[in-house]
Amino acid sequence: MQIRVVITILIQSSLISTLPQSSNVCSPNPCGAGADCVIQGGNRVLCNCPDGWIGDPTVSCQPECLKLSDCPFEKQCQGTRCVDPCTNNVETGRPPCGVEAICERVRHKAICSCPKTHTGNPFESCRRFTTADLCSPNPCGVNAFCEAGFDKITGEDRPVCLCNEGYTGNGVTGCVRGECVSLQHNQCPDDKACYDSTCIDPCGPTFCGGNPCCASNANCRGVDHKAECSCPPGMEGDARYECRISSGSNRNVGFGSSGSICEPNPCGNDAVCTPGSDNTGRSRPVCTCPRGFRGNALASCTRGECLHDTECPQHLACFDYRCQDPCNGACGTNSECQVKNHGPICACPTGYQGNPLTSCFSARRG
Incomplete structure (x- = not known):
């Protein structure tokens, strides 16, 4: 990595005497190409690279970047400087992600997301999940409704899709009208x-x-x-x-x-x-x-x-x-049963599919 160097050049006294009283010691510029010359009292000058430029100011200064590929993957070219994209949005001048959001640096860009336990707009603000968030928006199929449930395998809250009264089938993919309303x-x-x-x-x-x-x-x-x-x-x-x-x-x-x-x-x-x-x-x-x-x-x-x-x-x-418990043996293998109005309602759990009355199988099986 190149380091910006600020070098003070001392103008020899023997030369000063030959210069007119009004002579500007920075003209012509004694510094390197692209470097700035700053007079520091009398016959002293400072050579430094402009903001966002890098190099040896006594030799040459050049922009740190002119395009994204000039910067490491975790940084972004803003103007002539490589900047952390998670600390500054070039359009707004402030961090790109909202409160409680996670910012990841991916290929010169800032990727905003809410943590697994949160929800919301990651560009504005993230907040902790509530059970009401599980069913909003409704993840279920046609003629089905959503209720907050609990995953026995992962220990996490999750949505459960159930068929509407008088309908049967898989609540995740969709339910069809049955022959009767359960228990009627x-x-x-x-x-x-x-x-x-x-x-x-x-x-x-x-x-x-x-x-x-x-x-x-x-x-x-x-x-x-x-x-x-x-x-x-x-x-x-x-x-x-x-x-x-x-x-x-x-x-x-x-x-x-x-x-x-x-x-x-x-x-x-x-x-x-x-x-x-x-x-x-x-x-x-x-x-x-x-x-x-x-x-x-x-x-x-x-x-x-x-x-x-x-x-x-x-x-x-x-x-x-x-x-007696109407769920006792009412549903198929790997399916879940919930009692509503004295009747068993069978559904395949999250990550499973099939006919919950006979058998549910993992949707990820090969």
Whole structure:
């Protein structure tokens, strides 16, 4: 790097005597090309390079720069000087970045940005993020809305995109109108229920927290948008968990005085008796718990916690007459579940894509 040199030239006294009294010791200029000559009392002069110029003033001075490439990458040519672009904007005369902003020197330029934890206009001012900033502007797709969420992997706040009521799909890319509004079961046929804006068979694996509502050897049918479980003829037990061969299936069941095998009622307290037959074709009573009740119909049926979702807290739903978490097994692999108005809403987390009902996968996979 060249250093600006200021040199004092002493004019020899022998020469002064030969100069007229009014002679200017700086004329002709005893300094180098482009250098300034300044008289310093009597016969002394100072040689120095002008501001923004460099070199040996006794030999030659030249501008520090005339174009950007004359300066190092981290500096900028302003006038004839190489200047830190983060300390001075040639147009405004002040630092180019705003309050709390970060300034980076890249190829002779100042690049302004807000820190990761801040937002705002980096040329004016940056401020700390609030949860409200996560959804402004809305990062979600069509027919979706944004809510502030939390990333379990990074530990940071992040936006979560959810489908609008009555819509289904991926909230990040966009949602489409569903068959029904979640939990508005009356919008579906009697033997179907509304789940995630879709009419589904309540006897399927999705409706009861990801598992079948009834035992594997039980009968299931959709009734009033619910799964109704019953044991086949000749079997007994709680049809939700297990049906087993009835202990009395090998003997004939007598008829009551009214001619019906259900009179008097042979079933447990609050249970319903229905005439049926066992696997040999013999007549027998079939005991079941009525809608809204649960238990062993041969012993006793008790009223469940609920009959409708509205009888449960907002974050729970009525499954098999019990208030349960509707997110239990409701969403696919790597997806996230949020309960709204008793219903599960599935979405792929940030950095993932796919169908949240089946599986989400990393958007960065090769």
